[in-house]
Amino acid sequence: xxxxxxxxxxxxxxxxxxxxxxxxxxxxxxxxxxxxxxxxxxxxxxxxxxxxxxxxxxxxxxxxxxxxxxxxxxxxxxxxxxxxxxxxxxxxxxxxxxxxxxxxxxxxxxxxxxxxxxxxxxxxxxxxxxxxxxxxxxxxxxxxxxxxxxxxxxxxxxxxxxxxxxxxxxxxxxxxxxxxxxxxxxxxxxxxxxxxxxxxxxxxxxxxxxxxxxxxxxxxxxxxxxxxxxxxxxxxxxxxxxxxxxxxxxxxxxxxxxxxxxxxxxxxxxxxxxxxxxxxxxxxxxxxxxxxxxxxxxxxxxxxxxxxxxxxxxxxxxxxxxxxxxxxxxxxxxxxxxxxxxxxxxxxxxxxxxxxxxxxxxxxxxxxxxxxxxxxxxxxxxxxxxxxxxxx
Numbered sequence: 001x002x003x004x005x006x007x008x009x010x011x012x013x014x015x016x017x018x019x020x021x022x023x024x025x026x027x028x029x030x031x032x033x034x035x036x037x038x039x040x041x042x043x044x045x046x047x048x049x050x051x052x053x054x055x056x057x058x059x060x061x062x063x064x065x066x067x068x069x070x071x072x073x074x075x076x077x078x079x080x081x082x083x084x085x086x087x088x089x090x091x092x093x094x095x096x097x098x099x100x101x102x103x104x105x106x107x108x109x110x111x112x113x114x115x116x117x118x119x120x121x122x123x124x125x126x127x128x129x130x131x132x133x134x135x136x137x138x139x140x141x142x143x144x145x146x147x148x149x150x151x152x153x154x155x156x157x158x159x160x161x162x163x164x165x166x167x168x169x170x171x172x173x174x175x176x177x178x179x180x181x182x183x184x185x186x187x188x189x190x191x192x193x194x195x196x197x198x199x200x201x202x203x204x205x206x207x208x209x210x211x212x213x214x215x216x217x218x219x220x221x222x223x224x225x226x227x228x229x230x231x232x233x234x235x236x237x238x239x240x241x242x243x244x245x246x247x248x249x250x251x252x253x254x255x256x257x258x259x260x261x262x263x264x265x266x267x268x269x270x271x272x273x274x275x276x277x278x279x280x281x282x283x284x285x286x287x288x289x290x291x292x293x294x295x296x297x298x299x300x301x302x303x304x305x306x307x308x309x310x311x312x313x314x315x316x317x318x319x320x321x322x323x324x325x326x327x328x329x330x331x332x333x334x335x336x337x338x339x340x341x342x343x344x345x346x347x348x349x350x351x352x353x354x355x356x357x358x359x360x361x362x363x364x365x366x367x368x369x370x371x372x373x374x375x376x377x378x379x380x381x382x383x384x385x386x387x388x389x390x391x392x
Contacts, residue, residue, distance in 0.1 A: 001034050001035070001104040001105065001378070001381070001382070001385060002034070002035040002037075002055075002101060002102060002103045002104050002105075003029065003034055003035065003036050003037070003103060003104065003105050003106075003107055004037045004038075004039060004058075004094075004097060004098050004101055004103040004105070004106045004107070004123075005022065005026055005036065005037070005038045005039070005106075005107045005109060005128075006038075006039045006040075006060075006094055006106060006107065006108050006109065006113055006116055007022055007038070007039075007040055007108075007109040007110060007113065008040065008041050008042065008110065008112055008113070009040055009041065009042040009044065010022065010023065010038070010040055010044040010048045010049070011044070011045075011048060012044070012045045012047040012048040013047075013256070013278050013279075014048070015221055015255075015256040015257070016221060017130060017131075017197075017299070017302055018109060018110045018130065019048075020197070020302055021128070021130055021175075021197055021302075022109045022110075022128065023048070023052065024197075024198060024200065024370045024373075025128070025195075025370065025373065025374060025377065026038065026052060026054065027051060027052050027053070027370065028198070028370040028371050028373065028374035029374045029377070029378060030052070030053045030054065031053075031371065031374075032371075032374055032375065032378065034378065035055045036053070036054050036055060037054055037055045037056040037057070037058065037097075037101055037103070038052075038054050038056075038057050038058065039057075039058035039059070039060055039093075039094060039097055040057075040058075040059065040060060041059075041060040041061060041090065043059060044057075055101075056101065058093075058097050060090045060093050060094065061090075062093075071088045071091045071092055071095075071118055071119045072118050073118035074164065076160070076164040077115070077117075077118055077164055077165065080114070080115060080161050080164060080165075081115040084112045084115055086112070086115040086116070090116075091115060091116050091118065091119040092119055094106070094116045094119060094120070095119040095120055095121070098120060098123055099122070103123050104123065104124060104385045105123055105124035105125070105126055105170075105381055105384070105385055106120055106123050106124075106125055106126065107126040107128050108125070108126065108127050108128065109128045110128075111129070111133055111158070111161075113127070114127065114161065114162075114165040117165050117168040117169065118168065120168075122388075123388070124170045124171065124381060124384040124385045124388050125168060125169055125170045125171075126169075126170060126171045126172070126173065126381060126384075127165075127169050127171075127172045127173070127189075128172075128173045129172050129173065129174055129179070129183065130173070130174060130175050130179075130197075130299060131174065131175065131179055131298055131299040132162075132174060132178075132179045132182035132183045132186065132187065132298070133154075133155075133158040133162070134155045134158055134159045134162070134182060134186045134187070135178065135179065135182035135186065135298050136226075136297060136298055136299075137151040137152070137154045137155035137158070138151070138155050139226075139296045139297055139298055140225055140226065140229065140296040140297070147225070159186055159187070162183075162186070162187035162188075162189070163187060163188055166187055166188045166189045169189055169191075170191060170384040170387075170388070171191045171192070171193060171380055171381060171384050172187075172189050172191065172192045172193070173193050173195045173377055174192060174193070174194060174195070175194070175195060175196050175197055175299050175300045175323050176194065176196065176298065176299060176300060176322050176323025177194060177323070178298055178322055178323070179194075179298060179299060179323075180192050180194050182298075191380070191383075191384065193376065193377060193380040194323075194376075195373050195376055195377045196300055196323055196324075196325060196368060196373060197300045197302060197305060197323075197368065197373065198305070198368045198369045198370035198371070198372065198373045199302070199305035199306055199308070199309045199364055199368055199369075199370075200309075200370070201309045201361070201364065201365045201369075203281075204281065204305075204306045204309035204310050205309060205310060205311075206285070206310055206311035206357070206361065207281065207282065207285045207310070209282055209285040209286045210286070211285070211286055211287060211288050212250065212286055212287065212288070213248075213288070213347070214246045214248060214249040214250065214288070214347045215249070215250045215251075215252065215286070215287040215288050215289070216249070216250070216251045216252070216287060216288070216289045216290070216291045216315075216343060217251070217252045217253075217254065217283070217284050217286075217287035217289070217290055217291070218230070218231065218234070218251070218252075218253050218254070218255075218290070218291055218292070218293075218303075219253070219254040219255050219280050219283075219284060219303055220255050220303050221255055221256055221257060222253070222255040222256060222257055222258035222259065222262045222275070223256075223257040223258070223259045225296070225297075226294060226295075226296045226297030227255070228259070228261055228262060229294075229295055229296050229297075230292070230293045230294045230295060230296075230317075231253060231262060231265055231293075232261065232265070233293055233295045234251075234291065234293035234339075235251075235265045235268055235271065237336040238293065238336045238339045238340055238343075239251060239268065239270070239271070241336060241337065241340040242340050242343060242344065243269060243270060245340070245344055246344065246347065248270075249270050249347075250270050250271075250272060251270055251271045251272070251291075252271075252272045252273075252274060252283070252287060253265065253266065253271065253272070253273050253274065254274045254275075254277050254280050254283055254284070255274075255275065255276075255277075256275070256276050257275075257276070258273060258275045281310065284306075284307070284310060284312065285310055285312070287312075288313065288346065288347055288353060289312070289313050289314075289315055289343055289346050289347065289353070290303075290307040290312040290313065290314050290315070291314075291315050291316070291339075291343065292304055292307075292314065292315070292316035292317070292320040293316070293317050293320075293339065294316070294317050294319035294320045295317065295319060296319065297319065298322060299322065299323060300322065300323040300324065301320050301322075304316065304320055304321075304324075304328075304330075305364055305368050307360070308328070308360035308361060308363060308364035308368075309361055309364050309365070310357075310361075311357035311358060311360065311361045312357055312360065313331075313346050313352070313353040313356040313357050313360075314330045314331065314356070314360060315330070315331045315332075315333060315339060315342050315343055315346065316330055316331070316332055316333075317332065317333065317334065317339070318332055318334060324367075324368075325367040325368060326363065326366075326367045327363075328360065328363050328364075329356055329359035329360050329363055330356075330360070331346070331356070
């Protein structure tokens with residue numbers, strides 16, 4: 001099949017989940033023999049495209065020759081188009097690019113890509129949502145009472161936004177069963193495929209770094225609410241318990257775009273912040289334990305798959321395990337005291353850490369590959385392309 005992926009930008013380093021899964025899904029689909037093209041509003045740097053076998057790279061800012069395309073849409077769709085700053089000319093360009101490429105399907109990546117839907121016809125229309133955003137905001141209500149009103153407002157806004165475009169979507173790709181249920185019940189979209197994220201186990205692999213005693217590490221985007229809430233919970237509820245028992249313990253936070261609440265945490269005893277590290281692998285592998293203390297959010301945690309691929313011993317909360325296939329060899333702790341005890345036990349048992357790390361890598365390389373994700377996504381997409389060709 002011929003697929004056109006549409007994304008506002010493909011950045012480097014890949015600091016967001018959408019950059020990670022868009023890149024690897026395109027790469028895996030192309031490896032299966034399909035023709036993959038990409039259209040972006042911002043030209044991607046060469047590093048972002050390295051290893052990506054795409055048939056063509058299109059700019060949404062360059063006029064495309066062809067007959068005039070009328071961009072229709074409901075009143076709500078036009079309002080959302082203005083909110084996300086998507087001009088009609090750009091919507092028409094996507095339609096012309098898809099027509100000229102004789103695309104079988106257009107894959108729209110990210111929340112801000114839905115305004116392109118009204119301009120598309122004659123192709124299967126896929127929204128690569130990964131997470132369902134109403135559920136994303138609702139999941140934060142129990143933890144962050146300070147932002148409850150904002151999360152309720154955003155959940156309502158995005159629910160109406162999804163519903164306004166639901167009738168134009170042939171398929172949605174999400175990463176977990178929770179997102180599947182939310183997309184069907186909250187967004188009202190019928191054809192939803194659960195396509196769990198994979199991991200590049202060649203890039204994320206065990207190393208030879210010497211680990212620091214009594215060390216733990218967390219990484220991710222540090223302007224993303226679930227990550228911030230995870231760090232606040234861990235530093236307020238777990239870290240003091242650990243310092244009481246191991247005063248020389250260290251906790252390293254690695255990530256892009258740290259905002260003020262994260263910077264504040266770096267002032268705590270034993271806590272170190274390493275912002276905007278281009279390649280986190282060596283830093284992570286110098287720590288004995290990877291911690292994922294999530295209290296909100298949904299989807300699949302890419303950092304968990306990366307930690308497993310690097311052979312890290314992983315301690316996490318139940319919130320971090322959503323969407324995972326089979327039974328991952330992780331240590332799950334629900335309370336601060338349980339997490340403290342679990343981390344302490346691993347710091348004191350090198351053989352146990354090594355066994356967990358080896359099992360984690362074996363698990364993730366078997367159950368979370370991008371090839372498997374691509375095959376599953378394309379099987380569902382083939383049904384929609386076939387149905388559209390038959391005029392249904």
